[in-house]
Amino acid sequence: MFDTMTLTKILGAGCGALLLFLMGSWAAEELYHMGGGHGDGEHLAGYVIEVESAGEVEEVEEVNIVELIAAADIGKGEKVFGKCKACHKLEDGANGTGPHLFNTVNRDKGSIEGFGYSTTLAEMEGNWGYEELNAFLTNPKGYVKGTKMSFSGLKKDADRANLIAYLETIK
Structure with a gap:
């Protein structure tokens, strides 16, 4: 089936491939050795990444939306409304994809007649006060x-x- 010369070539090719693999592994270890001992458990990484421990909690600064609205810039609010006007209109009764925003501040939630609110929003009670609008817009x-x-x-x-300050002027 195979003569001796063919078997010798196959065996030589296998040994050569193994030798190349071992030499490549040795060269990579020498080039990219990350320090530490063999199995000492320390210094296995090239650098340390500092992370917060699970016990530390980052404090979140509470925002007083009422104070922010008192100092708000209505002109800037009108510019921010540019993000809303694709779906919302300001004219009373002129619904778009979303309900109109005429007289929104302190209006009952889900109260625009004829607009198809989601079930959750339609069943919500209360008004769109500053805190509620702030939470919703967030x-x-x-x-x-x-x-x-x-x-x-x-x-x-x-x-x-x-x-919110701008919407409060739309009445």
Whole structure:
């Protein structure tokens, strides 16, 4: 089937491949050795990454939205509204993809007749006060589970305060 010369070539090729693999492994270890001992458990990484321990909790600064709204810039709020106007209109009764925002501040939640609110929002009680608007505008889907609103929210406190102050002027 195979003559001696063919078997010798096959065996030589296998030994050569093994030798190349071992030499490559040795060369890589020499080039990229990360220090430490063999199995001493220390110094196995090239550098240390500092992380907070599970016991430390980062303090989150509470935002007083009422104070921010009192100092808000209505002109900037009008600019922030540019992110809303694709779905919302300011004219009374003029619904778009979202309900109109005429007289929104302190209006009952889910109270626009003829607008198809999500069930969760339609069943919510209370008014759209400063705190409620701030929470909703921060994270609509977090504030109203199941909301149809696809907007992810306004992350900057000042943007939310400016927008709420602007909406308060729309009456």
